[in-house]
Structures are given as C-alpha cells and as structure tokens.
Amino acid sequence: MTGEALLEVQDLKISFSTERGIARVLDGVNLTMRPGAIMGLVGESGSGKTTLARAILGILPSNASYDGGSVRFAGQDILAMDPTAFDRDIKGRRIAFVPQDPYGSFNPLFRIGDQIMELMKWKSPIRDANTGSLGALLTHYPRKRRQADREAALAMLAEVQIPQPERAFKKLPEEFSGGQRQRLLIAMAMMTKPDLIIADEPTTALDVTIQAQILKLLKRLAKDRNVSVLMTTHDMGTAYEICDDITVMYAGQEVETAPIGPFFANPQHPYTARLLDSLPKPGAEIREIGGEIPSLLKAPSGCRFHPRCHQATVECSAARPGITGSEHVVRCFHPLRQAAEVRS
Amino acid sequence: MNATSPMLSVQGLARHFPLRNAFGIRTGAIKALDEVSFEIRPGETLGVVGESGCGKTTLGKTLAGIHVPTAGRMQFEGKEISALTGPQRRAIAQRLQYVHQDPGNALDPRWTIRRSLDEPLATHTTLSRTERDARIEEILTAVGLPSAHLDLYPHELSGGQQRRVGLARILTLKPRLVILDEPTSGLDVSVQATVLKLFRALRTKFDLTYLFISHDLSVVRIMCDRVAVMYLGRIVEIAPTEDLFSNPQHPYTRSLLSAIPEIGGRRVTETFTLEGEPPDAGRLPSGCRFRGRCPSAAPQCAEIEPTLATADGRHLTACHFART
Amino acid sequence: MSGLAYALRKIIQDRSALLGLILVGLVVLAAIFAPLISTHPDAVWDMNPKLRLLPPSSNWLLGTDRMGADIYSRVIYGARITLMIAVIAVGASMLVGVPIGLIAGWRGSWLGEILMRVSDVFLAVPQIVLAIAIAQTLGPSIENVILALSITYWPWFTRLVYAEVKALKNETFIEAAIALGVAPWRIVLLHVLPNVASPIIVRASIGMGFTILTAASLGFLGLGAPPPAPEWGRMIAESREFLPQSWWYALAPGVAIFIVVMGFNLLGDGLRDILDPRIRRSHDR
Numbered sequence: 020m021t022g023e024a025l026l027e028v029q030d031l032k033i034s035f036s037t038e039r040g041i042a043r044v045l046d047g048v049n050l051t052m053r054p055g056a057i058m059g060l061v062g063e064s065g066s067g068k069t070t071l072a073r074a075i076l077g078i079l080p081s082n083a084s085y086d087g088g089s090v091r092f093a094g095q096d097i098l099a100m101d102p103t104a105f106d107r108d109i110k111g112r113r114i115a116f117v118p119q120d121p122y123g124s125f126n127p128l129f130r131i132g133d134q135i136m137e138l139m140k141w142k143s144p145i146r147d148a149n150t151g152s153l154g155a156l157l158t159h160y161p162r163k164r165r166q167a168d169r170e171a172a173l174a175m176l177a178e179v180q181i182p183q184p185e186r187a188f189k190k191l192p193e194e195f196s197g198g199q200r201q202r203l204l205i206a207m208a209m210m211t212k213p214d215l216i217i218a219d220e221p222t223t224a225l226d227v228t229i230q231a232q233i234l235k236l237l238k239r240l241a242k243d244r245n246v247s248v249l250m251t252t253h254d255m256g257t258a259y260e261i262c263d264d265i266t267v268m269y270a271g272q273e274v275e276t277a278p279i280g281p282f283f284a285n286p287q288h289p290y291t292a293r294l295l296d297s298l299p300k301p302g303a304e305i306r307e308i309g310g311e312i313p314s315l316l317k318a319p320s321g322c323r324f325h326p327r328c329h330q331a332t333v334e335c336s337a338a339r340p341g342i343t344g345s346e347h348v349v350r351c352f353h354p355l356r357q358a359a360e361v362r363s
Numbered sequence: 364m365n366a367t368s369p370m371l372s373v374q375g376l377a378r379h380f381p382l383r384n385a386f387g388i389r390t391g392a393i394k395a396l397d398e399v400s401f402e403i404r405p406g407e408t409l410g411v412v413g414e415s416g417c418g419k420t421t422l423g424k425t426l427a428g429i430h431v432p433t434a435g436r437m438q439f440e441g442k443e444i445s446a447l448t449g450p451q452r453r454a455i456a457q458r459l460q461y462v463h464q465d466p467g468n469a470l471d472p473r474w475t476i477r478r479s480l481d482e483p484l485a486t487h488t489t490l491s492r493t494e495r496d497a498r499i500e501e502i503l504t505a506v507g508l509p510s511a512h513l514d515l516y517p518h519e520l521s522g523g524q525q526r527r528v529g530l531a532r533i534l535t536l537k538p539r540l541v542i543l544d545e546p547t548s549g550l551d552v553s554v555q556a557t558v559l560k561l562f563r564a565l566r567t568k569f570d571l572t573y574l575f576i577s578h579d580l581s582v583v584r585i586m587c588d589r590v591a592v593m594y595l596g597r598i599v600e601i602a603p604t605e606d607l608f609s610n611p612q613h614p615y616t617r618s619l620l621s622a623i624p625e626i627g628g629r630r631v632t633e634t635f636t637l638e639g640e641p642p643d644a645g646r647l648p649s650g651c652r653f654r655g656r657c658p659s660a661a662p663q664c665a666e667i668e669p670t671l672a673t674a675d676g677r678h679l680t681a682c683h684f685a686r687t
Numbered sequence: 688m689s690g691l692a693y694a695l696r697k698i699i700q701d702r703s704a705l706l707g708l709i710l711v712g713l714v715v716l717a718a719i720f721a722p723l724i725s726t727h728p729d730a731v732w733d734m735n736p737k738l739r740l741l742p743p744s745s746n747w748l749l750g751t752d753r754m755g756a757d758i759y760s761r762v763i764y765g766a767r768i769t770l771m772i773a774v775i776a777v778g779a780s781m782l783v784g785v786p787i788g789l790i791a792g793w794r795g796s797w798l799g800e801i802l803m804r805v806s807d808v809f810l811a812v813p814q815i816v817l818a819i820a821i822a823q824t825l826g827p828s829i830e831n832v833i834l835a836l837s838i839t840y841w842p843w844f845t846r847l848v849y850a851e852v853k854a855l856k857n858e859t860f861i862e863a864a865i866a867l868g869v870a871p872w873r874i875v876l877l878h879v880l881p882n883v884a885s886p887i888i889v890r891a892s893i894g895m896g897f898t899i900l901t902a903a904s905l906g907f908l909g910l911g912a913p914p915p916a917p918e919w920g921r922m923i924a925e926s927r928e929f930l931p932q933s934w935w936y937a938l939a940p941g942v943a944i945f946i947v948v949m950g951f952n953l954l955g956d957g958l959r960d961i962l963d964p965r966i967r968r969s970h971d972r
Contacts, residue, residue: 063551063552063553063554064551196640197415198640199640226414226415226578227414227578227580227619227622227623228414228618228619228622228635228637229414229640230622231621231622231631231632231635231637232635232637232638234631234632235631235632235635238632253551253552254552254624255552255626256623256624256625256626257624259624259626259627259630260624260630260631260632261632283626283627284627293553294552294553295626297552297553297555297556298552298581298626299555299556299559299581299582299584299585300585301584301585301605301608303585305556305559305560305563305585306556307553307556307557307560308553308556311521311523312551312553424866427866428865428866428868429862429865429866450870452868453868453869453870454868455868456866456867456868457868460866460867461863461866463859463862463863465859466863468859468860469859469860469862469863470860470863471860471864471878471882472860472882473881473882482864482867482869483867483868483869486867486868486869486870486873487868529863532867533867
C-alpha cells in the first residue's frame with residue numbers, strides 16, 4: 020500500500036469465552052487502509068469480519084478478550100490508548116459506525132431529532148472546552164453550538180435525501196422505512212466528520228433496489244468528503260460495487276487483500292477462487308466448495324482452510340502462511356498464481 | 364389430469380389484511396395479494412420474485428393453506444381447492460407442500476428427529492410402522508443425512524443439518540408440488556451452492572414441481588424455468604427465464620434487473636436510476652401502482668390499472684407501454 | 688425423558704431451588720410416613736385433659752395442645768391434610784384452567800374473548816370471601832375449602848396458557864405443522880401443550896405455596912376441617928387464647944406452614960429459571 024496508512028491492524032488476536040470453550044475468533048489478522056479509500060471486508064459466517072470491525076471501535080461483547088496484536092489509527096495505537104480519551108476523541112468521532120440493522124438501531128420511544136441531537140451533544144465536530152466531566156445528565160449543551168449542530172444535522176439529512184428534514188426531526192423511527200433509516204444512520208455517522216467510517220453490512224437487510232440507492236449514496240458521500248470506509252459484507256457483488264480495495268476473511272484469518280480490479284480478475288487464494296466460482300452463473304454448473312465452515316472452538320491448525328483445499332500439503336496444517344505480495348497480498352503456501360506458473 | 368394440463372391454476376387470488384384503528388374498527392385493508400392469476404405446469408420450476416411487501420410470501424402461504432384467501436380460486440391437479448376447509452383441505456397437504464425459509468425452525472424443538480419425520484406419515488398415510496420407518500430411511504439418504512440423527516433433537520444438529528431434516532419431512536409425503544419460500548435467504552454463498560444442488564437433485568429424484576419464491580434474482584435465474592415478478596400484491600410480468608432477463612418489458616422489472624450487481628461488469632451505482640420507495644401498502648395509488656416511480660408514467664396510468672397482456676402467449680406484462 | 692434428568696441436575700446446581708426441593712421433599716415424606724415418624728400416632732385425635740398444654744419435652748417433642756394431644760404428631764398428620772388440600776385444589780384448577788386457556792388461545796377471536804372475560808370474573812372474587820360464603824351455605828369442611836380454592840385459582844392457569852398459546856401460534860414450527868396438514872387438535876395436544884408445560888409447572892409449584900397459605904387462613908377462620916382434625920390453621924387459631932404462655936402451641940404449626948410455603952416458592956422460582964432458558968436455548972442454534 021502506498022502512502023501513509025490511515026488504519027493499520029497488525030496480528031490482531033481476539034477470542035470469545037463461551038460455555039462450550041474458547042473460540043479463537045481472530046487469529047492474527049492484518050489489515051491496512053489508505054486514506055480516502057473504501058475497503059470491503061468480505062467473508063462468510065464465522066469469518067470474523069464483524070468482530071474485526073467492532074474490535075477496532077472497541078465495541079465487542081463482554082466475553083471477548085484481546086490476546087495480542089495492535090490497531091494503529093493515524094499512527095496512534097488505539098488499543099493501548101487511555102479509554103476515556105479514546106471514547107472522547109476517537110470513538111464515534113474520528114471513527115464512526117454504521118450498524119447493520121436499521122430496524123433495531125433506533126430507540127423506538129424517542130423522536131429521531133432528539134436522538135440525533137443527543138449524538139451531536141457529545142460528538143459534534145465543533146469542539147468546546149466542556150468535556151462532560153459532570154456526567155451525562157448534568158452536562159450543559161451550549162446554545163450556540165447546539166444551533167450550529169442542528170443546522171449541520173438538517174443539512175446532512177437533506178444530503179441523504181430525507182424529505183423535509185425539519186419535519187423528519189419530529190418523527191419517530193417507526194415512521195421511516197428501512198431504507199430511510201439506513202440513510203439516517205449514514206447521516207449520523209457523517210455528521211461527526213469522521214476520518215473513517217466502519218459500516219457493518221449496511222445493506223444486508225434491504226431490498227436490492229434500495230440497496231443500490233444506499234450504496235450509491237454512501238460512495239458519493241465518502242468520496243466527496245474524503246472519508247475512508249471499511250465496509251463488511253458477505254456479498255461479493257456489494258463489494259464490487261463501491262470498494263476500491265477488498266480483503267477476504269475465512270474463519271478468523273485474512274487470506275487475500277487486493278485492489279478491486281486485480282482481485283476479481285485474478286484471485287490468488289484457493290478459497291477466494293472457489294468462493295467466486297460458487298456464485299450462481301447462468302448456464303453454468305453449480306459449483307460447491309465441499310466441507311463446512313469450521314467451528315471456531317476447534318479450528319483447524321495452520322491455514323484454517325486447509326481441510327477443504329485441493330492444494331493443501333503438510334505445511335498448510337503446520338503453520339499459518341506468511342504474507343506474500345505487496346499490492347495484491349495473499350497468505351497461502353500455494354497461491355494460484357504460482358500454481359498456474361507451475362502448470363505451464 | 365394429462366401431461367399438459369396445469370398442476371396448479373390460480374385465478375384472481377386475493378388476501379387482504381384488515382387495518383383497524385384503536386377502537387378495532389376497520390379503516391382499510393392491506394392488499395397483500397390482489398388479483399393474482401397464473402399457472403404452474405407439471406415438472407417446471409416457477410420463480411416468484413419481488414421485494415419486501417410484494418406479496419410473494421403471502422402467496423406461498425395462501426397456496427399452502429396457512430392463510431385463507433379473501434377472494435379468488437385455486438385448482439390443484441384439476442380439483443377446486445379454494446373452498447375446501449377442515450380435513451379435506453388438510454388432505455391436500457400430502458401433495459402440495461410448503462418449505463419455510465428456515466426449515467430447521469419448522470421442527471418442534473422438543474421432538475426427536477424421528478418423531479418429526481414420522482408425523483406427516485402418521486397424519487396422511489395408513490402405512491404400517493415398518494413401512495413408515497423404511498420411507499424415513501429412504502428420505503434421509505436422499506437428503507444426505509445419517510440415520511444416527513434420528514434420535515437427536517433439533518438443537519443438537521447444525522443449521523445445515525436441520526435444514527435437511529426440514530426438507531426431509533416434506534418429502535416423506537412424496538408431494539407433487541413444493542413451495543420453497545426464500546430457500547437461500549441469509550445463507551452463506553458456499554452453503555447456498557450446496558443447497559441449490561440439493562434442490563436440483565431432489566427435483567429429479569422425486570419428480571417435483573417447484574414454486575420458487577425468492578428476492579435473489581441471480582439464484583432464480585439458474586433454478587427456474589419461468590419467472591413471475593410481483594410488485595405490491597400483483598404480478599407485473601411473467602415470462603420464461605431467459606426471456607425475462609434478456610428482454611424485460613415492465614419498467615419495474617427493468618429497474619429490478621438493473622439493481623443486481625454484476626461482478627466484472629457495469630457498476631450498478633453508476634447506472635441505477637430508480638428513486639423513492641414503494642408507496643404505503645394500505646393506501647395504494649389509483650391506476651398502476653408503480654406509476655409514482657415509473658420513468659414512463661403517463662396520464663392514463665393514473666386512470667386505468669394495467670392487466671397482464673401478451674403478444675406471443677408466453678411473455679405477459681401488465682403495463683400500458685409494454686414493448687413487445 | 689432427558690428433560691427430567693436435565694432439570695434435576697440443574698436444580699442441584701441452584702442452591703435455593705435445591706433448598707426448596709429438600710423442604711418440599713421433607714414435608715411430603717413426613718406426610719407419607721406419618722405413622723412411622725410421629726411419636727404418638729394413636730393419640731392424635733384423643734382427649735387427655737391431664738396432659739394438656741405441656742411444654743416441649745422428650746416425650747412430647749413440641750409440647751401438647753389444649754386437648755392433651757401431642758403437637759408434634761398432630762403437625763405431622765396435619766401435613767397430610769394440608770398437602771391433600773393443596774394438591775387437589777391446584778390439580779383441579781389445572782384441569783379446568785389449562786384446557787380453557789388452550790381453547791381460548793388457539794381459537795382466539797370472540798370465543799377467546801368470552802372465555803377470558805369469564806375467567807376475569809372468577810379472578811375478581813377474593814378467595815377468602817368466597818370461601819366464607821361457601822362455608823356459610825354448605826357448612827365448614829375440607830371439601831368446601833378445596834372447592835373454594837379451586838374455583839378461584841383456575842383463572843391463573845388460564846391466563847398463563849392463553850398468553851403462551853397466542854405467542855406460540857406464531858412460531859414457525861406450529862405454522863409448519865399446519866402446513867403439513869396436521870389436525871388442529873393434534874397440534875394443540877402434541878405441539879402446543881408440551882411447550883407450555885414448563886410455565887404451567889412453575890405456576891403449579893408457586894400455586895401450591897399460595898394455596899397452602901390460603902387454606903391455612905381458612906382453617907384459621909374455622910372454615911376448614913372441623914376439630915379434632917389436626918389442620919395447621921385451626922391449630923394456630925386454637926392457640927390464640929393460650930398465648931404467650933404456651934408459645935409452642937402456635938409456633939409448631941406456624942413454622943410448618945412457613946417451611947412448606949417457602950419450599951414451594953423456592954422450588955417454583957428455581958424451576959422457572961431452569962425451564963425457561965432451556966426452551967430458549969433449544970430454539971437458538
């Protein structure tokens with residue numbers, strides 16, 4: 020990756036302790052994002068993409084533990100940072116979050132105007148001296164800042180094509196459709212003027228025509244404001260639509276990272292290739308991958324894909340492959356590029 | 364019933380859900396299904412696609428007898444079934460089955476697999492214990508499950524295995540028509556491929572006819588012989604699959620198809636133009652229900668509601684401006 | 688049935704539930720083996736004026752009452768009466784309340800509404816007032832106490848079952864059974880009922896405690912079994928004029944009531960914790 024990285028995750032290890040044992044959900048994951056780019060984090064169930072996205076923001080469930088690795092944001096190690104400073108400066112401010120479920124992400128009892136202003140009270144891009152040391156209920160919201168924030172919020176709602184933002188402010192979440200709520204969530208993330216937005220499967224719950232609208236909106240806003248986006252998805256098509264780069268994860272390990280063009284033209288990891296192959300194609304046979312996604316309680320050793328991989332050899336189960344490549348990165352002992360060379 | 368007459372024939376099927384205000388007085392209705400007519404021929408797979416609120420799930424459940432139709436008629440294997448109730452309607456279930464989106468959830472969590480698989484046979488057939496056991500074994504093999512699973516409970520199986528058990532339960536009756544409701548929704552891509560292959564194999568092995576309800580057009584394209592597109596309770600277009608995909612006639616179908624990402628091809632986000640959202644289902648516009656978002660809308664669209672019409676007898680469209 | 692073994696294992700892990708189970712078990716055993724563990728099994732109904740109101744001693748473990756009978760033995764035999772009243776009353780309530788709840792919940796619409804309003808009427812009647820009315824009309828006896836308790840307790844089961852059935856109707860597996868063509872009565876008996884069994888069991892257990900307390904209150908008011916039956920409530924009522932000198936007279940039956948009611952309540956609470964998450968867990972994957 021050229022240029023100063025905005026986000027650098029190195030060798031991140033996270034495990035969840037459950038009733039049935041310890042699940043090693045992230046097994047030393049690397050991820051690098053350059054500023055102003057949209058990165059797609061693609062994976063199936065259990066791939067760890069959601070855990071990674073949430074780990075960056077520190078919003079993991081209570082049974083999660085960080086077992087190693089670092090997350091550097093704009094050069095700063097945010098895992099080692101003082102939690103209060105992190106909450107105040109980074110979380111929800113420089114790194115914003117767009118959640119997956121537009122239906123459950125709003126408090127059904129409060130008007131969205133109130134919910135938005137509540138957000139702005141704490142995370143407005145306009146900073147003032149009061150940092151809320153009196154606690155949530157007693158902290159004062161200065162009138163001038165409040166008005167400025169409100170103007171900015173209404174302008175943002177118009178940007179995301181919510182009709183009549185003034186009236187929308189007074190409405191309850193139930194009065195908005197799923198697509199509109201997702202627009203509101205995106206607006207709320209953008210309002211804090213972040214450097215990075217982490218969007219967790221932002222269009223999964225939406226119909227395909229609404230999905231197209233939302234993706235279009237997200238891409239336009241991100242590019243206009245030079246905001247980086249880390250978007251998790253299980254759908255390759257969605258990644259293809261708006262991402263500049265793509266990282267594929269399998270069972271807690273990242274296996275391939277590349278810019279979007281080279282990725283789809285020339286996938287190098289066996290899993291990636293098989294995954295793309297199994298997408299429905301008219302007129303072609305349906306191809307399966309064979310086997311099942313492993314349980315993270317008893318994950319395979321070394322490269323976790325090796326039990327299902329046709330090219331696996333002994334070394335694949337012995338140790339996790341290292342990183343090869345610079346722009347197009349793959350972690351495999353037998354990447355397809357090499358296999359092709361051997362055959363020819 | 365001969366080989367060319369339809370297996371299922373539906374005319375003017377409607378299912379309305381009443382809207383009530385705080386006093387319980389009816390203020391209107393949501394026409395989840397409104398004047399739906401079509402046929403399914405033996406051995407074919409008919410796809411039904413549409414977005415949320417289009418009525419495809421209501422259609423599936425009404426055909427399966429879970430909902431009672433508000434209006435309209437259905438004939439199955441030549442027999443009029445829309446007026447049947449009680450034991451007579453239930454008897455139809457042996458030959459007309461419905462598979463939920465997540466068949467694993469369709470199992471009683473307190474029953475063993477064996478008991479769940481035995482229930483349909485005990486309800487509909489007079490087979491002896493041994494004959495029923497033999498049928499269960501046969502079906503288990505067909506869906507790829509070991510007989511060791513018979514004594515387990517649903518929560519002791521994986522999601523994929525539960526799904527297969529749910530399918531097996533339907534198949535024990537050896538039905539003729541199977542309604543699949545969003546069978547691949549929420550599945551990982553790799554699991555989806557396996558499930559689709561299974562459906563194809565079962566179709567051949569048991570000579571099944573499918574009604575394939577899905578919002579995923581790429582899946583529908585490879586599984587179905589014909590496709591019906593629904594919007595707000597009506598079929599707006601119905602045609603043989605490749606016909607529909609290569610030559611969509613209804614503006615909504617065209618928008619729907621243009622919203623599907625094509626890896627390696629054009630970017631939807633650059634070409635997609637459909638704005639807005641479907642109108643409130645309880646207050647539909649006059650005339651054509653798509654006219655609020657339609658790029659080709661004209662004054663007549665507000666006055667006359669278009670009905671399905673065709674030029675070649677195979678490709679039907681409900682639009683005043685259908686290009687044929 | 689794997690459920691029973693699982694529940695027992697879980698009860699042992701939960702301290703208060705285990706305590707409840709032990710207490711209930713002790714009382715039940717005492718009732719069953721009354722002739723064996725009471726010290727004066729024959730003298731329970733006797734009159735021995737020379738022995739009246741003796742304090743606890745090695746001969747009379749909990750002292751004697753105003754008739755000279757051994758209080759310990761009377762308390763033990765009283766357990767039989769108490770448990771019998773509670774079991775029959777709660778059992779009858781279940782037999783009436785559960786089917787009504789099933790029908791009301793499953794059929795819904797106007798039939799369900801009517802049934803629920805009827806149950807509301809019965810709920811509105813205070814148990815003790817009704818019991819007094821029945822005792823006035825029909826005379827004081829154990830049977831009338833049971834009648835009064837059953838008539839007023841069945842709506843609790845009905846409401847519980849009604850709510851559960853309404854929720855269950857929307858479950859996928861019920862819908863699937865309908866789609867499969869299974870007859871409604873089979874669905875209700877074989878699918879719905881087993882799934883509402885757990886809340887019913889919990890309610891029954893707590894209801895036992897509730898009923899015992901009410902039965903004792905009715906006995907205290909003189910509405911239960913006539914003397915010389917060793918009914919706990921009546922014993923407490925008798926003891927009133929001899930307090931505070933003959934403190935043992937009220938203490939024994941009082942503590943007995945306390946133990947059994949607390950036992951059933953702890954057991955019921957523990958069962959609720961055990962049975963509900965399990966249902967959820969088997970629904971989850």
